[in-house]
Amino acid sequence: METNDETRRETRRKASRYVVPVAVAGVAAATIGLVPALAASGDPDLPEITAQQLIEKIAASDTQTLSGTFKISTDLGLPSFAGLLDGVAGGAGGASSADPADRLTELVSGSHTLRVAADGPDRQKLTLLDGSDEYSLVHNGDDVWGYDSKSGEVFHEKAEGGPHGKPEKPVPSTPKELADEVLKAAGGTTSITVGDTAKVAGRDAYQLVIKPKQSGSTVESIRIAVDAANGTPLKFTLASTSGGKPVLDAGFTKVDFGRPDASTFDFKAPKGAKVTEGAAENEAGKPEDLAKGFMGPFADLEKGGAPNVIGEGWTTIAKLDTGAPAPKTEEAPKEAQGFLDALGDKVSGKFGSGTVFKTKLVNALMTDDGKVYVGAVTPDALVDAANAGK
Known part of the structure; x- marks a missing residue:
């Protein structure tokens, strides 16, 4: 017995037999967790710059404040996820519709418009626009708030209350951090050059072009548009060797590097709204726990x-x-x-x-x-x- x-x-x-296809989709999605967006084309006349100088310009930039609008368009070549998680995992067990673990996965496919504001490491706000409905994610000091205008639900979590006992970023990372990660990974297998200049969100920009030297990679190229004045990455495009639409085409359409008004980051739950506390939901089994379940056989x-x-x-x-x-x-x-x-x-x-x-x-x-x-x-x-x- x-x-x-x-x-x-x-x-x-038995469960691990279905992990791989779902995990492939998850890994692909993870590669676009850092978001910029689409922008207008242009060809400004700028002083010549070498790839090394442009990389140094990015590294030297220290943009702490900004606000603006960006669009993100993603195409992983995946079939629809509709109904998949409900069928495989049995649903999210009553998770809040305002939980960022659910809402930000919407960025994995299609095109989306977002508003963003940042004032240093302790204040950020991201608003995902979906027709007349909005989803807002606010980090202000010790608190992280998510608000879904359609359902009226609110999600709250302490900024220090991550599952690993350390602060977690409540909003997607900046274009600069995305560029930093790409540049850190570049080595002898990588070609880095300066491409044509561009106009992004009304600002003059250089373009850093990164390509694999090896054959067999699915990555055709990565282009990072860099603000010519302050070195801040404004646009990121990842193209696949399979052709068609870019896997990720993302960048600002409007940007202001001034300090946003402090009230931008204020949030108070509307009267009568259902408020879900992050710690309690962790105990009940959050969506990310389901993801860990899918990935379990890889980690153990x-x-x-x-x-x-x-x-x-x-x-x-x-x-x-x-x-x-x-x-x-x-x-x-x-x-x-x-x-x-x-x-x-x-x-x-x-x-x-x-x-x-x-x-x-x-x-x-x-x-x-x-x-x-x-x-x-x-x-x-x-x-x-x-x-x-x-």
Whole structure:
């Protein structure tokens, strides 16, 4: 007779069969968690500058205050998420409609307009506009507030109350931080040049163009438009080798670097509004807990241990061993079957057979014997790695 531990292990193995396709979508979404937006074109006449000088200009910029409007357009090449999480995870268990863990995932697809204001590290406000409805996320000192005008619900959490005991950023990071992360990752596998000048939100800008030198990456190029006067990144565009619309095209349409009025960051819950406290919701099981559940087998592989890293730079591939066979679409929850069919392609080679779960940015190969190869590389690169038996 099976023990409780054995039953739990078997349940986890079965659940892990559906982790890869959902995790691929999650990893792809995570790569666009830092948001700028679209902007008007132009070709201002600016003094010549080298790539090194432009990088130094970005590093030297220290924009603490700004307000403005930006648009973000994302296209990961994913099928619709509609109904997927409800079918696979059983819903969010009554989570507040004002919880940022839910609302900011809307930025993963389509085009959105946002208003933003910042006054140093302790005051930020982001408002997501959706027709006549608005969703606002406000960080003011020790408090983080989310407000959904459509439902009238309010979410509140202490800024120091993150699950890891340290402050969490309540709003997406700035274009400068996004540029910093890209530049830190650049090395000998990367080409960095200065492209044409541009006009972004009415401001003159240089464009830093970053491209992989290696073949096999899904990234065609990254363009960062940099304010010619103060070095602040204003626009970010990530293009895929698959062509079509950029994976991310995001940047300011209007920007002011003056200090916003202090009242911008004031928030008081409307009378009668349902207020959900973040700590209480954590205990009940927040949406991010569901995400951790999806990613669990990657973080706690009892048999496979830590991932094996193959290659370097833009063509790095992580290899894992889940110890579970690849998922069969017909065995998945009904709501997830169409998603899995659209996301996966059957492949075969020296390694045997398996399924490639694909987006325009992150792809993963899961072999029928439970090995996983994942990276921002083409499906062919994943198959080659599996055939090499690395």
